[in-house]
Amino acid sequence: GENVEQHPSTLSVQEGDSAVIKCTYSDSASNYFPWYKQELGKRPQLIIDIRSNVGEKKDQRIAVTLNKTAKHFSLHITETQPEDSAVYFCAAFMDSNYQLIWGAGTKLIIKP
Amino acid sequence: NAGVTQTPKFRVLKTGQSMTLLCAQDMNHEYMYWYRQDPGMGLRLIHYSVGEGTTAKGEVPDGYNVSRLKKQNFLLGLESAAPSQTSVYFCASSYMRQKTEAFFGQGTRLTVV
Numbered sequence: 001g002e003n004v005e006q007h008p009s010t011l012s013v014q015e016g017d018s019a020v021i022k023c024t025y026s027d028s029a030s031n032y033f034p035w036y037k038q039e040l041g042k043r044p045q046l047i048i049d050i051r052s053n054v055g056e057k058k059d060q061r062i063a064v065t066l067n068k069t070a071k072h073f074s075l076h077i078t079e080t081q082p083e084d085s086a087v088y089f090c091a092a093f094m095d096s097n098y099q100l101i102w103g104a105g106t107k108l109i110i111k112p
Numbered sequence: 113n114a115g116v117t118q119t120p121k122f123r124v125l126k127t128g129q130s131m132t133l134l135c136a137q138d139m140n141h142e143y144m145y146w147y148r149q150d151p152g153m154g155l156r157l158i159h160y161s162v163g164e165g166t167t168a169k170g171e172v173p174d175g176y177n178v179s180r181l182k183k184q185n186f187l188l189g190l191e192s193a194a195p196s197q198t199s200v201y202f203c204a205s206s207y208m209r210q211k212t213e214a215f216f217g218q219g220t221r222l223t224v225v
Contacts, residue, residue, distance in 0.1 A: 006154075009152070017182070031211075032211045034213070034214075042218075043202065043216035043217060043218050043219055044202070044216050045156070045216070046213045048214070054220070070204060075115055075222040087157065089154055091155075093211055098209060099170065099171070100214075102155040102156070103154055104152055104154040105154050107150075
């Protein structure tokens, strides 16, 4: 079936360094790609999203890039801070079954 | 501004018992969803609704039923709980069908013993 693969499952970076999380999707007709952040014990919250007609989108320290040919998209966090520690989920909207398919999540650890 | 509210927050059930989880949203969203979250598996869609009086199956619907009698409420029922249904359940709602921001409830931690 359709799926979204997310890597790495755990990422540890030094405070101030950059973090990159990558996702690949299987349905070439997918056209909406959100990223959610889930802090420990909290609900997932949208941090940034991108649609298939755009290659890159930025919001302060966060950016998302999309490569439709390779069917992958990435989350970039620059100048990481302790409050960036969380689990990050990518997702892709599959036009084949009108459902949002989620990646398994990446636990981001910011080391002081 | 309540957003999406789930009740209860925690519940322990014995195998075979039944229960209903309630989700309420005050944003006038048409679309509502029930997910389960298990370690290392992300979020999996159980059932969803595209409007009052409608429901549809998601990725993992077996063992669950849902109802959307009112636009603002989406109920998830477990008729005969099994240990495999131990999970954290999240309700969410959105303005458009999963192509815009989904707003999540605070989650319900369910343990079936």
